[in-house]
Amino acid sequence: MSKEKISPNEIKLKNRQLIYQYVRKNNSVSKQDIVVALQLSLPTVTQNLDYLEKQKLIDTSCKIKNTGGRNATAFTYIKNAKMAIGVYSTVNHINAVAVDLSGMVTGVVKEKRRFNLDDDEYLKRIGEAVEEVKKQANILDEDLLGVGIAVPGLVSDDGETVLYGMTLNFTGKTREEIAKHIPYNSRLVHDSYAAGYAEIWNDHRVKNGFYISLSNSVGGSVIINQSIYEGDTQKGGEIGHMLVVPKGGKRCYCGRTGCFDTVCSACMLDQYTDGNLEKFFVLLKEGDKTAAQLWDEYLDYLAIAVYNMRILFDGVIIVGGYVGAYIGDYMEDLCDRVDQYNPFSDSARDYLIQCRYKREATAAGAAIFFIDDFLNSI
Template identity: 65%
Template sequence: MGTDKISANEIKAKNRQNIYQYIRERGSVSKQEIVVDMQLSLPTVTANLDYLKKQGLIDTSGKIKHTGGRNATAFSYIKNARTAIGVDITANHITAVAVDLSGEIVSMERRRIQFNLEDDLYLREIGEVVECVKRDAQIADTNLLGVGISVQSLISNDGEYIEYGKALNFTRRRREEIAAYVPYRSRLVHDSYAAGYRETWTNHKFQNAFYISLSNSVGGSVIIDDAIYEGNTHKGGEIGHLEVVSEGGELCYCGRRGCFDTVCRAGKLTDYTEGSLEEFFHLLENGDETARSLWNTYLDHLSRAIHNVRMLFDGMVILGGYVGAYMGKYLDDIYRRVDERNPFGDRAKDYLVECQYKVEASAAGAALFYIDEFLENI
């Protein structure tokens, strides 16, 4: 049995974190409420509130009205006391967002530009997009926690280089190359992990979930007890490379045939509409027979993947990515297809949902890693 004791400094840090979290959850509270609800001494609460105020994390200008006696000071949570920036890099776009301590996006910039790490102008564009949202959100250098950079690739444990990046052909490229014109703390983040984390960060019903990213490539992330499960070698959730076509399958960018990516990437739909997903769904809604045929085939493959994920993880399943953003109108059809495969009688409508966050999900999720780091080390 372990005999390690918690030090006095650790107790102080834990009390501070708990008090700050209490204020975050309630928005505005009195000192007495903290003392009573958290069962802490008045000196302990007072000392921690003084510390949080000096750090600029709480506001004390308000009052809580009482029916009798003097009104108490209201200790209120300042959402924009610190901010993080997230950047999502794809084949044709750079998206950057500024995210406050509540996880809310306070500024966003999206630019269409072709991915090319060999072009210095492209690297400068990444830096300019970051500066654009920083200016728009009026973030002081001292209040910027860092810049998370979401990429379509597997990332090293320290966030410093690309371990596997065949989707955009940039395996082994390093963070300092990609962030050459980003003069702030930064790290690389797997895009599917970032998007999945964004979905679950503020929604506690997704304590255990599998996020399926249906974009230009197909990816996924596993969330267990509110944390991303990366696996032993950072490949947890790589649903895009499940083999779903045993013979004669299309060649995947990974070099093998029959991967889930080859049948459910966005291109299986947009190849019909010259790259426009919006136009594809417009045609689908207006009865275009080719669009309907492509969509039926797509849903057959997708429903099989959803069923397999449910059998493996028995948790919520979230449909995200570019295609996932359009799923709302078609969920009943997907529920029916998935339910036909389920031997246990589970109803897909009880565990299958469309994503709440659309194009900004990966960028915002990348920023949240810095928000979490800050909240854990107050």
């Protein structure tokens, strides 16, 4: 069977993306560096660099110093040439962040506001947060790729509708309703997918695995070949509703009992400190007996979940969410507990890691979906 031929336009686009990604990865390179590294002709490299410069995606104002002869032009990519905004609406906060082409958060707006999508003032506040972070990051209208809106619920594949929003009772809400006061291109994103995507984007250490989001509710992201696997009906990774207490478990917000969410949400810890998770970990470090008891039970359940995800996916397991931001000092303990279940020779220390994004991972991930789409379309 003959292979389908690649059109000249497809080859041209692929070469342009290769060149741009090489500049992004290496930050400052000469034209000859690109020719040698990518094995492309000088005219092809020159033509594409000219295009990228005209699009204001790369800078040519610097020189690479040589020991002899003329200094070569240094091609560097402009991180803020295009930007995206991510919003995360939680039960008590509205978070908005600006993200540049490197995935770096360059602006943050966070406000305590009770979740209520039926209140137009609340929706206005989401729109105002977007404008504030846009101004903070100096984003021009023509440079804004879009606004990703992360929500604690399952979202349709086209990013238009909340399929399951039992956590905060907003099933059926649409992007049009939620983004009523956002005058830019936007889409809805499942919060766990957004956080997982932020973790793996541009991090080639993680090819396959699972991201566990331990926040006010528990969720997850299945990672296959550096992409988020959503499943046939967008329920992939819904670890929060995995049954872990077969009998006598607490009632979950889904209406059933014994779900993983009932034993490993952040609320199981910060209920002891009136909703202040940071204070809980301060008390834990100080040796508070009640905090230590709650944490010991929490780690036992978490270890079971980590072990199960490892058995299922045989990849890196990332511990993230609100609790993941504080778990660094306790990773060794967690690894030991996971290893008690493992019948194989590998150790949890080889595959269990703390999240890179300690703050604003979900909002950043919602924005990165737009960054990724742009980079794939250059």
